Amino acid sequence: MTESLLLSAPARPSGPPGPDGRVLPLRRPGRWAAGFVVLVLVSQAAHGLITNPFYQWARFAYWFARPVVLDGLLITLQVTAYSAVLGLAGGVLLALCRLSGSPVLRSVSWTYVWLFRSVPLIVVLLFLYNLGALYPTLGIGIPFGPAFLTFDESRLATDIVVAVAGLSLCEAAYAAEVVRAGVLSVDQGQHEAAAALGLPRRYRFARIVFPQALRSIVPSYVNQLIGLLKATSLVFYVSLLDLFGTVQNLAGTYPGDVVPLLLVATVWYVVLTSLVSVAQFYVERYYARGALRTVAPTPLQRARAGLRDLRIRFRKETAR
Amino acid sequence: MTTTGIAAAARPPAVEVHGVHKWFGGRRVLDGVSLTVAPGTVTVILGRSGSGKSTLLRVLNHLEKPEAGHVSIGGEPIGVRRQGNRLRELRESAILAQRSRIGFVFQNFNLFPHLTLLDNVAAAPVATGRLSRQQAQTLARELLTRVGLGDRTGAYPRQLSGGQQQRVAIARALALRPGVILFDEPTSALDPELVGEVLSVIRDLATGGTTLVIVTHEIGFAREVADEIVFLHEGRIVEQGPPARVLDRPEHPRTREFLSRVL
Numbered sequence: 001m002t003e004s005l006l007l008s009a010p011a012r013p014s015g016p017p018g019p020d021g022r023v024l025p026l027r028r029p030g031r032w033a034a035g036f037v038v039l040v041l042v043s044q045a046a047h048g049l050i051t052n053p054f055y056q057w058a059r060f061a062y063w064f065a066r067p068v069v070l071d072g073l074l075i076t077l078q079v080t081a082y083s084a085v086l087g088l089a090g091g092v093l094l095a096l097c098r099l100s101g102s103p104v105l106r107s108v109s110w111t112y113v114w115l116f117r118s119v120p121l122i123v124v125l126l127f128l129y130n131l132g133a134l135y136p137t138l139g140i141g142i143p144f145g146p147a148f149l150t151f152d153e154s155r156l157a158t159d160i161v162v163a164v165a166g167l168s169l170c171e172a173a174y175a176a177e178v179v180r181a182g183v184l185s186v187d188q189g190q191h192e193a194a195a196a197l198g199l200p201r202r203y204r205f206a207r208i209v210f211p212q213a214l215r216s217i218v219p220s221y222v223n224q225l226i227g228l229l230k231a232t233s234l235v236f237y238v239s240l241l242d243l244f245g246t247v248q249n250l251a252g253t254y255p256g257d258v259v260p261l262l263l264v265a266t267v268w269y270v271v272l273t274s275l276v277s278v279a280q281f282y283v284e285r286y287y288a289r290g291a292l293r294t295v296a297p298t299p300l301q302r303a304r305a306g307l308r309d310l311r312i313r314f315r316k317e318t319a320r
Numbered sequence: 321m322t323t324t325g326i327a328a329a330a331r332p333p334a335v336e337v338h339g340v341h342k343w344f345g346g347r348r349v350l351d352g353v354s355l356t357v358a359p360g361t362v363t364v365i366l367g368r369s370g371s372g373k374s375t376l377l378r379v380l381n382h383l384e385k386p387e388a389g390h391v392s393i394g395g396e397p398i399g400v401r402r403q404g405n406r407l408r409e410l411r412e413s414a415i416l417a418q419r420s421r422i423g424f425v426f427q428n429f430n431l432f433p434h435l436t437l438l439d440n441v442a443a444a445p446v447a448t449g450r451l452s453r454q455q456a457q458t459l460a461r462e463l464l465t466r467v468g469l470g471d472r473t474g475a476y477p478r479q480l481s482g483g484q485q486q487r488v489a490i491a492r493a494l495a496l497r498p499g500v501i502l503f504d505e506p507t508s509a510l511d512p513e514l515v516g517e518v519l520s521v522i523r524d525l526a527t528g529g530t531t532l533v534i535v536t537h538e539i540g541f542a543r544e545v546a547d548e549i550v551f552l553h554e555g556r557i558v559e560q561g562p563p564a565r566v567l568d569r570p571e572h573p574r575t576r577e578f579l580s581r582v583l
Contacts, residue, residue: 193430197444198420290434290476
């Protein structure tokens with residue numbers, strides 16, 4: 001009772017500061033000025049990009065979705081996809097070896113990672129390309145003994161196989177470190193709790209440790225993946241016509257179109273990288289389950305919330 | 321196997337520790353500890369920090385391998401098997417099977433943050449092949465209700481308070497229907513106002529006849545629920561007996577010193 005009496009007492013000096021209790025936001029003229037300058041610069045750059053005849057946008061449009069370019073794009077996608085999957089699988093295997101109790105497995109894994117991180121990808125690719133000369137046939141049999149099955153390597157090792165093998169070998173070395181870091185980032189208490197419950201080893205890794213490790217593996221591996229996507233442009237040197245190789249070839253035939261052709265390749269790589277980034281957002285969001293109390297909103301949800309706020313603000317302003 | 325296991329557990333002691341020694345590097349943590357816990361009783365282990373309480377508890381379910389001596393739970397040696405007059409280390413899968421019959425509750429809960437409460441509790445019975453997914457979830461719902469969280473089954477652990485998380489951890493340990501449950505300072509990571517809710521769940525278990533071994537600093541709680549108090553100092557049991565004797569008329573100077581400091 002006394003409280004409500006006190007609150008209703010008018011004209012007290014400790015009352016609300018403004019008529020409606022609102023705090024006016026600080027004016028920031030510097031921010032406005034800087035924003036204006038940057039916008040001018042950006043629009044100037046965009047204007048130059050569009051109007052400069054050097055870029056030959058008409059030729060760009062002509063080449064952008066040509067079947068020959070799309071064929072190259074398909075090769076790029078195939079090589080990236082196979083190498084990403086094989087590289088990650090190899091990386092998980094190497095990481096498990098590195099974390100195992102066996103000193104032999106540990107040192108083999110360490111040596112592999114050391115070797116393939118040291119050798120440039122292009123050297124690995126060219127090595128594999130010329131491997132046919134070193135080992136003309138490959139066989140499965142008793143080590144150091146007779147072979148039961150032999151393959152003619154020149155038939156087995158097509159260009160795409162060489163490209164995927166080279167990229168996967170290198171990718172696995174980097175992926176191994178990414179996966180290992182992820183597994184180490186999982187709290188020791190999780191291993192202990194799983195062990196105390198008697199969960200079988202495979203279940204423990206597949207359902208308890210790895211899903212938690214993925215939270216830190218995903219951002220680093222996507223980084224890796226984008227690097228891989230662009231590294232596929234090197235397969236041109238093992239005579240595989242990927243996106244970059246195709247563009248390079250066409251530029252040889254149409255020397256006048258070098259710039260628009262390079263733009264075609266650039267835009268396609270940007271598109272692919274953007275798609276990977278979008279996928280990353282949702283994968284990360286999925287593996288954040290339980291790690292955050294509330295999951296971050298998707299861009300769509302954020303846009304909707306922003307629109308709603310704007311509408312409310314607009315209504316308030318007009319009602320004034 | 322499980323039914324005969326329960327029937328047999330009525331006869332041999334629930335827990336037997338035979339002359340266990342444990343070193344961490346050059347430091348001796350357990351120095352010839354021997355202990356017998358009768359089935360259906362509550363044993364509380366007290367001692368200063370660093371006295372080896374937690375290590376002893378972790379040796380009981382083989383999270384720590386003792387350098388000498390061994391532990392039997394329900395008459396079965398843990399982590400080892402007899403071969404003639406020697407002890408031989410068991411395969412990991414066999415140790416895991418033994419651990420699944422011993423409940424363990426951690427100081428830091430160690431719930432699986434990426435699983436819902438229901439899956440946290442249901443995971444172990446499914447993974448060890450004891451129950452179907454359906455049965456395990458029914459059991460999990462039942463156990464979560466029993467610890468007062470029946471309405472939060474779909475939540476993730478980090479959305480809960482510490483006291484609630486520890487109650488889930490107890491439900492998770494109960495899902496394997498263990499013969500013995502080990503508590504490693506279950507209330508030490510909790511705010512004082514949350515300690516009570518966890519202790520009341522443990523109290524229910526104690527009166528329900530489950531064998532409990534508890535490491536705790538809650539002397540009042542120990543006095544209330546313990547059948548036996550074990551006082552550990554520098555890796556040795558220096559005093560042991562019912563709370564009325566150990567807590568009210570301690571004989572060993574170390575016990576007296578400890579109690580005068582915490583009471």
